[in-house]
Amino acid sequence: MANRVFVLSPDKTPLMPCTAKRARKMLEAGKAAVWRRYPFTIILKSEAGRQSQPLALKLDPGSKTTGMALVLDGKHGKKAIWGAELHHRGHAIRDSLTKRRQLRASRRSRKLRHRPARFLNRTKPAGWLPPSLMHRVLTVISWAKRLDRFTMLDSFSMELVSFDTQKMMNPDIQRQDYQRGTLFGTEVRAYLMHKWEGKCAYCGKKEKGLEVEHLIPRSRGGSNRISNLVMSCQKCNAAKGSKTPEEFLKRKPAGLKRIQAQQKQSLADTAAVNATKYRLLDELKRFGYPVETGSGAQTSFNRQQQGYDKAHWIDAACVGDSGEQVRVPHLRPLQIKCMGRGNRQMCRTDKYGFPNKHRTRQKVFFSFQTGDICRAIVTTGKKIGAYVGRISVRATGSFTLSLGAGKVDGINKRFFQTLQRQDGYSYGF
Numbered sequence: 192m193a194n195r196v197f198v199l200s201p202d203k204t205p206l207m208p209c210t211a212k213r214a215r216k217m218l219e220a221g222k223a224a225v226w227r228r229y230p231f232t233i234i235l236k237s238e239a240g241r242q243s244q245p246l247a248l249k250l251d252p253g254s255k256t257t258g259m260a261l262v263l264d265g266k267h268g269k270k271a272i273w274g275a276e277l278h279h280r281g282h283a284i285r286d287s288l289t290k291r292r293q294l295r296a297s298r299r300s301r302k303l304r305h306r307p308a309r310f311l312n313r314t315k316p317a318g319w320l321p322p323s324l325m326h327r328v329l330t331v332i333s334w335a336k337r338l339d340r341f342t343m344l345d346s347f348s349m350e351l352v353s354f355d356t357q358k359m360m361n362p363d364i365q366r367q368d369y370q371r372g373t374l375f376g377t378e379v380r381a382y383l384m385h386k387w388e389g390k391c392a393y394c395g396k397k398e399k400g401l402e403v404e405h406l407i408p409r410s411r412g413g414s415n416r417i418s419n420l421v422m423s424c425q426k427c428n429a430a431k432g433s434k435t436p437e438e439f440l441k442r443k444p445a446g447l448k449r450i451q452a453q454q455k456q457s458l459a460d461t462a463a464v465n466a467t468k469y470r471l472l473d474e475l476k477r478f479g480y481p482v483e484t485g486s487g488a489q490t491s492f493n494r495q496q497q498g499y500d501k502a503h504w505i506d507a508a509c510v511g512d513s514g515e516q517v518r519v520p521h522l523r524p525l526q527i528k529c530m531g532r533g534n535r536q537m538c539r540t541d542k543y544g545f546p547n548k549h550r551t552r553q554k555v556f557f558s559f560q561t562g563d564i565c566r567a568i569v570t571t572g573k574k575i576g577a578y579v580g581r582i583s584v585r586a587t588g589s590f591t592l593s594l595g596a597g598k599v600d601g602i603n604k605r606f607f608q609t610l611q612r613q614d615g616y617s618y619g620f
């Protein structure tokens with residue numbers, strides 16, 4: 192089933208979303224035109240009624256992926272009519288800043304034009320967040336504004352989960368040692384579900400009713416530290432019993448290696464969620480709509496009680512008290528990936544940090560720009576066929592088209608037709 196289609200009036204004010212079937216009929220009858228491909232939006236050619244129903248944007252913020260769902264409160268109850276998963280690029284931003292910092296530091300140690308250090312003459316305003324974290328807040332707010340322009344929103348819901356990293360690392364911490372920490376609430380199960388992506392650590396299957404399981408059993412000296420806990424299905428938990436991971440997975444070395452690698456991962460993603468949650472909440476309140484919050488445990492309970500599969504956008508639909516009774520049909524959520532709007536780097540360098548390639552200031556070639564979503568209908572040559580995806584432009588007029596499963600290189604500019612101008616995101620289903 193497809194998401195609902197967003198509808199705009201002739202003066203570009205939002206109307207209530209309609210079904211894909213109704214939108215197709217209006218397009219075929221000439222009563223509407225396509226305004227935007229992603230998310231699919233049509234604009235009417237004549238005025239229509241402005242009836243409205245309560246519509247909420249519900250969010251499940253995450254370090255790497257944020258789930259979004261539009262929930263309509265109609266006469267037959269609450270129903271999710273649109274879903275999307277927003278994939279952040281905070282790690283890419285962090286790596287780019289690290290690379291730039293290392294390059295500038297190396298220039299100070301070489302016999303080149305001196306670049307003075309400026310780390311002592313810069314101040315940070317109150318509430319400052321690193322760019323890699325602020326990116327997560329800004330992209331969610333950007334999409335909240337976009338959906339507010341395309342739909343008749345009247346409220347927000349947001350999962351406000353807290354991970355107590357001190358308790359996760361040291362369950363026996365207490366008194367003044369604990370008071371030196373920064374977190375206040377603990378939801379170990381929610382953290383483990385996030386860490387293991389809602390899958391059994393042993394068989395890798397997504398099943399309902401996953402259990403918290405000790406890697407090293409308590410009967411053999413195992414502790415309650417977060418590094419000793421995983422999510423397991425009932426079948427694997429019963430089969431493992433009092434065995435160690437090495438004993439239980441001796442015939443599955445790949446599975447054992449995967450668990451060991453996952454257990455060594457840092458709490459960086461957890462810290463990112465903790466650092467950005469209240470900033471995101473404050474930004475949502477600026478819209479002037481009521482904002483509902485709910486815990487991660489409540490979201491998980493609502494989803495399991497209703498028998499839904501684990502997914503970011505489904506978790507978003509189940510956030511808060513309003514997520515207790517929500518019909519979630521089998522939608523194909525829109526996959527939104529943050530790609531950025533270009534690169535400000537003036538020249539590229541070799542492995543030693545010396546510039547060896549210079550970038551052109553021109554971005555648009557033959558009316559196309561890198562990031563545009565285009566259709567290419569190739570009629571001659573070895574690449575005959577129809578393709579749709581994001582393009583990477585060249586001054587030669589031979590472009591690369593990025594598809595969901597790969598790339599097609601060397602397509603001439605004359606075969607392309609622009610579907611949507613670049614906006615910093617790539618889309619898929």
